[in-house]
Amino acid sequence: MFPLHVTGIADVLVTIVIGFWFGFILEQAGFGDCRNLAAQFYLSDMRVLKVMFSAIVTAMLLVFAGSAIGWIDFEQIFVPPTYLAASVAGGLALGIGFIIGGYCPGTSLVSSATLKLDGLAFLAGVAAGIFLFGLTSPYVKEFWTVTGAMGRVTIFEWLGLDAGPIVLAVFLMAVGAFAGAEWAEKRFPWAKPPVPGVANSPVVLRAFVTAGLVLALVAVVIGQPDAERKIALQKARLDAAVQSRRVFIDPAELLDLMYNNQVDRILLDVRSESDYNLFHLKDAIHATIEEIDRFWRPRLTAEQVVVVMSNDERDAIEAWKHLAVSRNINAYILAGGVNRWCDVYFAGNLNVPGPEFGSQGDEHFRYAEAFIKLRQCPTGAVPVGLNIPGTPGTDIDVSRPDQKSVTLRQFTPKIRLLKAVKAPGGGCGG
Amino acid sequence: MANQPTPKDQVTKRYWNPYVAGVSLGGVLFLAFLLTGSGLGASGGIARVVVQVVKVVAPSTVDRNPYFAPIGGGFANPLNNHIVWMVAGVLLGGFVSGVISGRSRVEICRGPRVRPAQRLVLAFIGGAFMGWGAAMARGCTSGQALSGGAVLSLGSWVFMMMIFAAGYALAYPFRRFWL
Numbered sequence: 001m002f003p004l005h006v007t008g009i010a011d012v013l014v015t016i017v018i019g020f021w022f023g024f025i026l027e028q029a030g031f032g033d034c035r036n037l038a039a040q041f042y043l044s045d046m047r048v049l050k051v052m053f054s055a056i057v058t059a060m061l062l063v064f065a066g067s068a069i070g071w072i073d074f075e076q077i078f079v080p081p082t083y084l085a086a087s088v089a090g091g092l093a094l095g096i097g098f099i100i101g102g103y104c105p106g107t108s109l110v111s112s113a114t115l116k117l118d119g120l121a122f123l124a125g126v127a128a129g130i131f132l133f134g135l136t137s138p139y140v141k142e143f144w145t146v147t148g149a150m151g152r153v154t155i156f157e158w159l160g161l162d163a164g165p166i167v168l169a170v171f172l173m174a175v176g177a178f179a180g181a182e183w184a185e186k187r188f189p190w191a192k193p194p195v196p197g198v199a200n201s202p203v204v205l206r207a208f209v210t211a212g213l214v215l216a217l218v219a220v221v222i223g224q225p226d227a228e229r230k231i232a233l234q235k236a237r238l239d240a241a242v243q244s245r246r247v248f249i250d251p252a253e254l255l256d257l258m259y260n261n262q263v264d265r266i267l268l269d270v271r272s273e274s275d276y277n278l279f280h281l282k283d284a285i286h287a288t289i290e291e292i293d294r295f296w297r298p299r300l301t302a303e304q305v306v307v308v309m310s311n312d313e314r315d316a317i318e319a320w321k322h323l324a325v326s327r328n329i330n331a332y333i334l335a336g337g338v339n340r341w342c343d344v345y346f347a348g349n350l351n352v353p354g355p356e357f358g359s360q361g362d363e364h365f366r367y368a369e370a371f372i373k374l375r376q377c378p379t380g381a382v383p384v385g386l387n388i389p390g391t392p393g394t395d396i397d398v399s400r401p402d403q404k405s406v407t408l409r410q411f412t413p414k415i416r417l418l419k420a421v422k423a424p425g426g427g428c429g430g
Numbered sequence: 431m432a433n434q435p436t437p438k439d440q441v442t443k444r445y446w447n448p449y450v451a452g453v454s455l456g457g458v459l460f461l462a463f464l465l466t467g468s469g470l471g472a473s474g475g476i477a478r479v480v481v482q483v484v485k486v487v488a489p490s491t492v493d494r495n496p497y498f499a500p501i502g503g504g505f506a507n508p509l510n511n512h513i514v515w516m517v518a519g520v521l522l523g524g525f526v527s528g529v530i531s532g533r534s535r536v537e538i539c540r541g542p543r544v545r546p547a548q549r550l551v552l553a554f555i556g557g558a559f560m561g562w563g564a565a566m567a568r569g570c571t572s573g574q575a576l577s578g579g580a581v582l583s584l585g586s587w588v589f590m591m592m593i594f595a596a597g598y599a600l601a602y603p604f605r606r607f608w609l
Binding site: 025041053072115 | 444445446447448449450451452453454455456457458459460461462463464465466467468469470472473476477479480481484495496497498512515516517518519520521522523524525526527528531533534535536537538539540541549550551552553554555556557558559560561562563564565566567568569570571572573574575576577578579580581582583584585586587588589590591592593594595596597598599600601604605607608609
């Protein structure tokens, strides 16, 4: 599945080649000459709008159609985080710079590469402006990083829609803008650049619009994959992780994790609310599959270690899949679930099977009656039946036994910290 | 008054059709997404060169500055980054394209009423606004508008609208620069 996230020397070569074509096409389109670029603002030559919007729309259609059919994992595509205040201020500054200087950073590179001295002067100005921003950055820090910061958010997410309708709307808007541009160029001949471009070929343009419409409709009709479809698309990987028991951890390892303050840990309990209220591990948070899809999966980061638990394993496995479908979530499953946890730390049975052995239980909380009875005799007494050797008469908190209890049981640590698979940032922020 | 073509302009080959160029550029952008997960960019690479220069001249400034430090503070090499290689490629591609089309020559492109020296000053000033704005917005027309716009990032579209708004608003007041 795409994106491929090439690394190392392949990344360097791929990026240089992509940059090469970027610069080549910009120059071939005439963007190395400020007169061509400035003419945009006098409506006599609209090539900036035509090139920019057809590029944006082409890539947009391919990305979202590709995502709809399951070839591209959109979660892995870099979406620049939104900082509204900074975008407004920066955008206005860029507009001012554009009308005064006639270039933008990318085109000034191309202009400099074709030996235009004004391009070089502009480039020097860009460097100076960046340096100036750096010098003033301590004073604008809050404005730059906090005001209007919304994180990674797309237009369709902000509107609560699927990507498809927005893709179609943007496509249609662009086609309308192109029609307007053709009209404007004929109407406002003031700043016509000296060298013309290749004329429009109706055949080619019709082909583009048709292809674009098809892709837009694919995105609208098929729609972006929801959690269930994403799980189906990654079935092989997810099933392999579950079959190999690689993601199941022993109760003792979880207890060890609960005392490890160096790791940001989240415990998600997907049992029924009544079971959860009767007993849950200390600091475990109740979560439904829907909450996992809507709240947890978008917010969890690669630095956090997540452990999912149910009474046995069946429900936890399903919930785990809803998390593991994102490659930047480090999620595990409590082997044997809360039942096995209570076998060890409530009933004192230290010889329960290790995490290699699953539990075929049907998600019934075997200790429900015991905890109900405990609640009825709130004397803080040791739970009946508990007899952990070496700790006679101690008050055991089953929700998080004493740290010494960790050593009562051997386990092979399986939790590994995850290195986030991140797409390199595109602009100055990355 | 339209720009009069000079004899040098007659020699230049025709530019690509803008729609063809745009769709091709979109294809390259898409390829970038497929292979690396992120799009194109330019200002980020320039910023890293700036940080590298400052690092050589005054390294403590880099370390203590909230904007420079994440880019190149401490032991980090600001030039060892995806966006820098991209910029290298852009320079190369622009250069080759200019050479094969006969557009590679030392000259100053300017509006008809602007003298060459004036043009250089204006270009520098325009660039300074652009550089400041690109650092503020965490990207420029390539990284934010083009690449962020293609993936429908909310901030990128707001940014793009602002660029055009400011440019068009100032077009008439600044018409002496171009017309």
